[in-house]
Amino acid sequence: MIEGKTHVESLDARHELQVADVSGLAVEVPPGSSVRRMTLNMGPQHPSTHGVLRVVLELDGETILSARPEIGYLHTGIEKQFEVKKYQQGIPLTDRVDYLANLNNNLCYSLAVERLLQLEIPPKAQWMRVMLCELTRIASHLIWLGTHALDIGAMTVYFYCFREREEILKIFEMFSGQRMMTSYIRIGGLALEPPRGWQTAVSKVIERLARGIEEYHELLSSNPIWVNRTKGVGSLPVDLMLELGVTGPMIRAAGVNMDSRKDCPHTSYEKFDFDVPIRTENDVYARFDVRMEEMRQSVRIVRQALAGMPSGPWQADAPHVLLPDRERMKTQMESLIYHFKIVTEGFPVPEGSVYQVVESPRGELAYYVVSDGTARPHRVFMRTPSFGNLQSLGAMLEGVLIADSIAVMGSMDFVLGDVDR
């Protein structure tokens, strides 16, 4: 089950390295030694680590004594790249941080820069952003559900989830021309005008999802194997989780009511009626329950957005920030000048700094943008939810069985691009 290099080694300096036997046959134990520990490298290439994560496990039999996550395999220096790009060129970089929740990352960065620029975003753009971010949340949770269930051995759910996710990606393609790296939320509004007929397409998908979510919840929650594998596994004291930086569905499954959409409303989330699901069991099953309920709430939000989408412009009135309409560029001199200036020089952002927090599917996502008054950011720091969540892995795996570690890691729902940046 476990891939990678395995070797047996005695931590006790008095004994030489013991006979390596990974096939499960008897290993000679020298007289007098009571502890025989094995160090096992899980990853960097392992299907259940969902990316390139290496966990160094120290085992006593099948029990994990300590676990040390080693990260950085996907570090691409995105924060450094921000510093040589103009503000608007940073948007495609934000897509690639958390590639399962790209629109939430677009939104967070755009909001941060918009706050420094003090731009007013029209209601239609805000509602559209909310709708797309909630669709992203559903798509991201579907991936989590499918892969998490697959890790534990329930294969069918995986195919259902990816089938439904494809429908959401088709919506994104309809809006932006891209399935995954959409870059659709831009500084000052949206990248393109919402396409004709989007209401019909979104409502069709959302009705299908509403039925689907119930089905998949039933499929797993009435499965005794699933319940036995997940209940009572992977808990930590709540205080410790808070201190270690755990956020999102994980902390809400531990009974802490913390959701940036409610705590510091942005993008007119305060105008939507939705609940923040809380569970107190603090185990893998509770996290599953919270995320399933979140998907239902997201469906609720999308329905409200469909019903009450305001009319009006979908971009802010800021010609010095937003690229002009292509048609207007051919007839109006000002548009041509603005286009030339934005593309060649960019737009200066007033000096200052901002820490913008939004709720990504994985938890608290924040962008810290420092401007020195030029057209390029002085520093962009991404507080990514997966990084904080993964920090608790070591403490969470202490004393559990290897087989349970798969369930625990699946319940964290980390994205390694989000961890390593």
Place this chain on the structure above:
Amino acid sequence: MLPEAVGQNPQVVALAEEIPGAIVDATVAVDGLVLGVSPKHIESVCRYLKEKEGFARLSAVTGVDWWPREPRFEVIYFLHSLARNARLRLSVRVAEGESLDSVCSVWRGANWYEREVFDLFGIEFRNHPNLERILMPSDWEGYPLRKDYPIHGHKYSYQEE
């Protein structure tokens, strides 16, 4: 004497009375108050804010390189209080080669964030349980997020060939 931006904020005034000389600067950013803390007081200020003011969470720690200005680095702590639904930023200015006290004993979660700041900026934290590189390989030379570090890295510089 407290900076003007603090005004009549009772929490900050209490903090300044409790730990004299800790607050050296204060500015109001678009998203709230930023307190400038003197480097030698950062651990005690954090402990006070956690225990007395209810900042149970440390959202993140990061750095900014202001080269060629002096002191060169700024280390920023993002604090979050769930009970009061409040956020606070602490900013510490550090010169090159200067080290800071780790706040791992206050919030255990500072561990990885301080390692990241050490890894990318080369700022050392005293009393850190495990101050090693975290994102870059352990044998990497240089600190990538410093402003004098080229965007394409040192090892792949075409000019030197």
